[in-house]
Amino acid sequence: MTIPSALRSFFPPRLSWSKTGACLLLLAHLGCFSATPDKVPLGADYPKGPVKMIIPFPPGGPTDTLGRLIGQKLQEIWGQAVIIDYKAGAGTVIGVDHVAKSAPDGYTLGMINSAFVVNPSFQKSLPYDSIKDIAPITLVANLQLAMVTRPDAPFNTLPELIAYAKKNPTSLSYGTPGTGSTTHLGTELLKRSANFEMVHIPFKGSAQAHGELLGGRIDVVVDPFLSVMPYVKAGRMKVIATLGDKKLPNTDYPLIQEHVPGFNVNALLGFIAPKGTPLLVVQKIQTDIAKVMAMPELKKRSDEFAMEIVSSKPEVFEQFIASEIRKWARVIADAKIQPE
Numbered sequence: 001m002t003i004p005s006a007l008r009s010f011f012p013p014r015l016s017w018s019k020t021g022a023c024l025l026l027l028a029h030l031g032c033f034s035a036t037p038d039k040v041p042l043g044a045d046y047p048k049g050p051v052k053m054i055i056p057f058p059p060g061g062p063t064d065t066l067g068r069l070i071g072q073k074l075q076e077i078w079g080q081a082v083i084i085d086y087k088a089g090a091g092t093v094i095g096v097d098h099v100a101k102s103a104p105d106g107y108t109l110g111m112i113n114s115a116f117v118v119n120p121s122f123q124k125s126l127p128y129d130s131i132k133d134i135a136p137i138t139l140v141a142n143l144q145l146a147m148v149t150r151p152d153a154p155f156n157t158l159p160e161l162i163a164y165a166k167k168n169p170t171s172l173s174y175g176t177p178g179t180g181s182t183t184h185l186g187t188e189l190l191k192r193s194a195n196f197e198m199v200h201i202p203f204k205g206s207a208q209a210h211g212e213l214l215g216g217r218i219d220v221v222v223d224p225f226l227s228v229m230p231y232v233k234a235g236r237m238k239v240i241a242t243l244g245d246k247k248l249p250n251t252d253y254p255l256i257q258e259h260v261p262g263f264n265v266n267a268l269l270g271f272i273a274p275k276g277t278p279l280l281v282v283q284k285i286q287t288d289i290a291k292v293m294a295m296p297e298l299k300k301r302s303d304e305f306a307m308e309i310v311s312s313k314p315e316v317f318e319q320f321i322a323s324e325i326r327k328w329a330r331v332i333a334d335a336k337i338q339p340e
Contacts, residue, residue: 046106046284050081054110056095058088062143062226062305063269067111069301070140073292091115091180093126096272100128104276106285109137114182114267117324121332122180124339130325135273136317138286140293142266144306145183145243146225146253147174150213151235153220158194158241158259161220165196173199174220175209180340183222185328186243186265188335193260213237224267225306249303266308268324270317282314 051074055067064086071082087095092115099110120130128134147158155161165172176183179202191197201218203209206227213221214236221228221237225248231237241256242248245264257263271289273282290311292298302309312320332339 044280044284046281047078047080049107050083051078051106052083052085052102052108054085054087054095054099054108056087056089056092056111059086062224063111063113066141066269066301066305066307069298070289070292073295073298074288077288077291091119091123093119093123096130096134097127099272100133100274102274104135104274104278106273106277106281108274109285110272112268112270112272113143114324115180116270116272117268117321118180118182118185118328118332120325121329122337122339131322133275135275135277135282136314136321137271137273137282138289138314139268139270139310139312139317139320140289141269141302141305141307141309142244143269144225144246144248144308145186145222145265145267146228146232146306147187147220147222147240147243147256148213148228148232148237149220149240150216151238153238155240156238157254158256161240162194162196162259165198169197170199172197172220173201173218174222175201175203175212175218176222177206177209178202178204180337182265182267183224185331185335185337187222188337189265189331190243190256190260190263192331192334193263226304229306244308246308248306268320269307279314286311286314 053067053071055064057063068084071084075082087098092112095110096112096116099108102108116130119126149155155164174187176187178184179200184200184202187198187200198220201212203212206223209218209221209223210228210231212218214231220240222243225242228237232239239253241254243256243263243265245255245257247253247255271285273285293309293311298309
């Protein structure tokens, strides 16, 4: 066998070559010249099959509506089925637990809302660790919350409500969709930040709270703006203030932080995966969800839902989750709310 002149400098002179020996040495010393194809980066060809999306709520709510729309658009991008699987109950614990205990391969995703960051302090025990068992993918949106009352209420603004509450201690009541909800804990945070009192009346869902407000049996309701929007547009409720740090699109409703500096409470909507899901797969999912959230159809729906689209990176969402868990733990402790 004759060694090409371009390769002779790699070998000692006067070496006797047999065909077999030359081949072995060439393979051993010159493997870098082999024509093996480049490897496909992990995650680049994801997904190769159907992806399951766990929604921890019954069908029909805003989280379900948004989740199904995102799933439909991801299906178009991926060319693979996105299967919606409802696992409702226990304040999202059942759905999150299913995600936490699924294979960490990127083929089981879960939607979460603010209950995820409240539950570590509000639930006596959880079947999963909210940090150690979960891989955050992205915060997709913040859902605006609103404080509303009846048109005939003796206050129109937050300062007027606070002044009324201080003159009438323990007589002012507010309703929410339930104890431990973001609306409940956000109002407790407001009470402590502005130093006034209102009595909390929890209900089993928004509809019951709305009926009690319209019937004059409670004074205020704090709820996602999406839920109260039809009543506001019909003139049956008036907005006192919104709880987030940005005004709703095409509206001029006041923000609580205009009177209580730094106040900012939203209901989050995001995606998670089981811990151990490969980072490149998580990043691929986040990138594709961000593409979906940038679509005109999602922008239109976000305005209808009074949502602010965020589409954060996984590491940013992870930091946000940790800070929110700490924040609500302090609120629950300060308000002396007993875990359930």
